[in-house]
Amino acid sequence: MKNIVNIRRFLWGLLIFVFLLSFAIGRYPIDMETLIKVLLSKVFTIDKTWSDTVETIVFRVRLPRILAAMLVGGSLSLSGAVYQGMFKNPLVSPDILGVSAGAAFGAALAIFLSFNTVGIQISAFLFGILGVALVYLISIKVKEDPLISLVIIGILVGSIFTSLTSIIKYIADTEDKLPTITFWLMGSLSGILPKDVKRVFVPILVGIVPLYLLRWKLNVLSLDEDEAKTLGLDTGRTRIIVIICSTLMTAASVSISGVIGWIGLVIPHLGRILVGPDYRILVPITILLGSTYLLIIDNIARAFTTVEIPLGILTSLIGAPFFIFLLLNKGRSWNR
């Protein structure tokens, strides 16, 4: 227990450190002292010794991007963690029920139809939800093991959306729209505005809060279906809640960040290695880890090269070897 308290403290410390550091990273250098003054000036009255440019960069450019990275990283990781438990499978990621495939199609369609940024985000969000809703509604018609039908129909519906996205890419204008679609599909947080963060904040919070509240029950949900039922868990109802929350978070995240893979798979695994599988502790730790992780990755994306590397590429380029490293050194956090 004491160990877990220390881990939590360390992760909080790390997040705060990375959070502050992230403001200083970028083409326009800002030193720590000025940064802390600028940040505190929102709460206290401090003599203004910095330029308006600095203020604009801190609050209009870097803060939204930092918050977005944290929200998206935390959401995708939590989503992965709860899905892995629900499907009793540690290799499941948040897109298993077609949310990313749906959102990708929504975004591609909106770009094809020349929607503005808000239009693209809303279209991605709605199609992400539509994808999962289709999967769920079809799966309850199938008289098979509910989890297996969910997974299979998730794959099927996902591939339909992916094909539709391919059609749009195939017919899209290669000068202008195709690169935008391709870039969106690889994931990025560049150009995030304060209002984008505000827009996704509510759906993400609406997803996180219920999952946080029922986190102990997620333990029971991760047992065998018959065992969970006879222990008194309404598995059907709990599953709907988990799917709705997870879909809201993921669809909202993907709508501003594009498709970012691997986080939802790797971070819960790392969380289980650190604190074990008990969702009472795993839920907050996963959110913390995921937020910090994507923040670090996003800093790498914007700091190390003059042309930004898409996030999806970085997360898989770093996530996959990291997963291999964990497997080799720490072993698995699951049994079967």
Added chain:
Amino acid sequence: MIKVKGLTCGYGDKTILKDVSFTGNSGDIICILGPNGSGKSTLIKTILGLLKPFEGQVLIDNEDIKNWNWRKRANKISYIPQSFSSTFQYKVKDIVLMGRNSYLRLISSPSKKDEQIAEEAMEKLKILHLKDKIYSQLSGGERQLVKIAQALAQQSEIIIMDEPTNNLDFSNQIVMLGYLKEWIREGVTVIMATHCPEHAFLYGTKALLVKDEKVVEIDNPKENLKEKKLRELYNVDLKIIEIDLKDKASKICIPVF
């Protein structure tokens, strides 16, 4: 009190058992005997509500449980399946604590009192030393004991077990069956499927013989479960031998060579 009335059950559209009726009172140990594939597990799953009955009712305290939710059912009945594990590496104490689930609302976590009840259950089964061990890495027998502790923490009046002694070594079988006697003294009803007719002789207050879509109820199997019935049930030649150990008399069942 649990009452099964005219239950017809099966999988999909295949009927496996027809018109099953029996009653379990507090203090009963009901042994379900029958060959492989005869429908013992189907009967158990239907009573638990994991399979929908085709016809008939399951009543608890004279109330049809058809529309009970899982929490209400779990408050009355606990279940120890034939095999179990978990995908993730939960500790033994976490698994036992999950026995408290039916007392907790969707958004609540176990309290100190729940933890204490779980601890007492582990103590009763003498597995307290395993509490920080990883459940899925234990031997089959140890896991079984953990599941039994979980069922104890559930504090239900009816405990249903599917071949509870399967994974247990000889001593743990005796220990485990000894607990049965303790539980029924506390007023619990036990329903268990078993492959061992001696369980019915030693512990059973009732036996249910399951074969060919039918269930035959036998009261006081020690007296009334005869060779002929068992021969028909298992379709093998066997002999029941009475043994008399001063104050204790029992019967054992051996094959005829």
